[in-house]
Amino acid sequence: MTLTFSGATGRLMMMENKVSKISAKVDQNFLWWNSSAGNNVNSTQTSGAYIFRPNGTAPFEINGSIAKTKVIDGPVFTAVIQEWAPWLYQTISLLKTPASPTAIFSYIVGPIPFQDGLGKEIISRFTTDLNTKSKFYTDSNGRQMLERVRNYRPTWKYNNTEPVTGNYYPVDSRIFIKDEDRGVQFTVMNDRAQGGSSLNDGQLELMVHRRTLYDDFRGVGEPLNETGQTGEGLIITGVHVAILDNFVNSTIYHRIIGEDLMLRPQYPITPSNLSYADWIGKYPSYSVGLTVDLPLNVHLLTLERLDHTHHLLRLEHQYPIDEAPLNTTANVTLEELFQEMKVVAVVELGLGGNALLSDIHRLHWNTASSRTRGGRRPTEKLSPPFTIELKPMEIRTFNITVTYY
Structure with a gap:
């Protein structure tokens, strides 16, 4: 530029x-x-x-x-x-x-x-x-x-x-x-x-x-x-x-x-009597967290620890159907996605993360056209290696069970 x-x-x-x-x-x-x-x-x-x-x-x-x-x-x-x-x-x-x-x-x-x-x-x-x-x-x-x-x-x-x-x-x-x-x-x-x-x-x-x-x-x-x-x-x-x-x-x-x-990095400043070399040797200063890059059209929206073995995971497709070329369906395999933990079980939740997706039943309304647009994704039974699909603009929420390496 x-x-x-x-x-x-x-x-x-x-x-x-x-x-x-x-x-x-x-x-x-x-x-x-x-x-x-x-x-x-x-x-x-x-x-x-x-x-x-x-x-x-x-x-x-x-x-x-x-x-x-x-x-x-x-x-x-x-x-x-x-x-x-x-x-x-x-x-x-x-x-x-x-x-x-x-x-x-x-x-x-x-x-x-x-x-x-x-x-x-x-x-x-x-x-x-x-x-x-x-x-x-x-x-x-x-x-x-x-x-x-x-x-x-x-x-x-x-x-x-x-x-x-x-x-x-x-x-x-x-x-x-x-x-x-x-x-x-x-x-x-x-x-x-x-x-x-x-x-x-x-x-x-x-x-x-x-x-x-x-x-x-x-x-x-x-x-x-x-x-x-x-x-x-x-x-x-x-x-x-x-x-x-x-x-x-x-x-x-x-x-x-x-x-x-x-999501710009924040820069905390604190007094220290350590040299730069000593600080780098004592504290971790670099971490990737993922074993592979996510698809360019997918964003890791939430990774929240619930307890020692369970995390709340949200993944979002960032592009709508009319924004080519990244408006294609994306696939993410969860099992080996994270560097320090292996995903051993996955249960899909509703967007809010407070109910099983299979338990959510939306209300049906009578409309002038009597046609339903979109529609809910059928509930999937996820098994290893836990490959999930994201359609344009879709956000999916999961409770993942992990073991640590």
Whole structure:
């Protein structure tokens, strides 16, 4: 991946995926929406803890949308550090892995200034040259992707009285836009749930921080104005990962990178009088846990010890039926899957893990079409080597009995 920055503004201008030979104009900017101040009466609804409602249809620039920049080049990555304001910094990093399709945006925002008496809701906006035809896509609880169409609802006539708020959606882990004519997809992964939208073609935005000055009359009884330990306001950090690629590669990458982003390693720090060599010799520092790789479309969702010989195991197929090429059925053999234990018995449970699958009987409803879609998988009697099948988007839960090597 190659990034081009503007010498005049310090902002990102272009992304180029050299492996896929795809490039696009990509301008990344921080802006702020001015929070509405009102009295909870229709057109004067306040923006607050439960409601996002700006008082206009255009956000405001921060420091003229000009960032001071500094470049750092190291053996692992190259980074551009941007200072947008004394309270807003961002580092844009590229890993020095030839095939890496991503750019990493790590931001620090806050305390948001409010001395001017205005509530501010900070967004990171990506503006591209993709022709997206009013469409964008957001995830549903980190799994299925849902198509969104600006100023439209599929089941009722949309009344466009709130052109900004009405087009905002929850973004749990990813949001993307596609140019069908060019075969190009631009995806942004986020490390926490945020509000997001595409208010103009070729554009994505995610809300990263908020500070409002009025209550929104939804029960809290106070504005969204947390002052933190210093009394000056909250400082937040976060990460966005941008992917520019074709449709097939983007489909593969955003599922895998989503798990990497959600399950990033934690780094505990503790005082020690041991040298690094002594520490490594005394404590285990590396463990794989599995004897073989899982299929690329399968994720180990849960491995929870219940007692000395029983574990709760969940495996999920991460790809839906319409996301080729990893939308095929996957098979996983459990018996020799784990390095330190052998699976000797397997019983399938319901998704919650609190009942045998064979004991679960779903209610049957009369429908207008009198047709049942999908349907439950027949209960299997699992025997060694305990090979299980996962269909697209399927999650299966098991109680496994193990012996230790």
